[in-house]
Amino acid sequence: MDRLIAIIGGDGRYLELIRQLKALPNTTTILVGFDKLEQGFTGLKQIDFKDLKQSNLDVIILPITGTDDTGNVDTVFSDQPVQLTREWFKKLKRSSLVFTGITNEYLTDATKEADVSLIPLLNRDDVAIFNSIPTAEGAIMMAIENTDYTIHSSRIIVVGFGRVGNTVANKFSAFGAKVSVSANNITDLARITEMGLTAIPLHELHEHTNQCDLLINTVPAPIINKNSIGNLPTHGLIIDLASKPGGTDFEFAKKRGIKAILAPSLPSIVAPKTSGKILADVIKQILQEERGK
Helix, strand or coil: CCCCEEECCCCCCHHHHHHHHHHHEEEEEECCCCCCCCCCCCEEECCCCCCCCHCCEEEEECCCCCCCCCEEECCCCCCCCCCCCCHHHHHCCCCCEECCCCCCHHHHHHHHHCCCCCEHHCHHHHHHHHHHHHHHHHHHHHHHHHHCCCCCCCCHHHHHHHHHHHHHHHHHHHHCCCEEEEECCCHHHHHHHHHHCCEEEEEHHHHHHHHHCCCEECCCCCCEEEHHHHHCCCCCCCECCCCCCCCHHHHHHHEEEEEEEECHHHHHCCCCHHHHHHHHHHHHHHHHHHHHH
């Protein structure tokens, strides 16, 4: 019997994800929340959410944003409301896999109560590292669009040395920028130095922003505060790549006349096709591993 996959909602990345999953053998894919697409997907069934029989589903793929705190799903390509209640999840087969980009307390608890597996894709190292590439390219694009000087020889501070911060620092350095990276972990500071970049302990960040043209934050915590912003040159630019609400005091930046841009979800904006393929490749790998079991 074919494995039944339901893709419920999603943004531009999911158009490529759908194309990729459509080619899976021994699989039937159902689309929910794509009825406003001008061009449909030949051979795939599109149905209304109310007609979806969850007891038949083997795989459920939710949008990158998952659900809100009451189970509502954001359907970019549809106006129909979709709410995944706790009771909805309880009608799934216990063997069902639920994929999401990120999770929250509601989604985690609802799937746990239903005793079904929840897989937050953006928590995985492979997805996060692959996604860091279009994120870095998007940051470069925004830097070019919002400055009147070259990246080459610019003084750039990247805050955070996680999966995104590492790639961002690498890419800007390759453009010839003078890159510093601010981090807490002593091992990260050693690695930053080994890479030929300038390491700044996070508690000393404010002492270095006076020599900064572009400040890029990757940490989803209130890191870029008044002390750091207050020392930035008037031409300084802040690009915050952290998830909403970011880690920048945007109100203070505005008062100082410093342009600060919150830019989460750059992969979906800059390279939706590549980002969709990344998600599809990981999902296919997980499904193959599950079938092997």
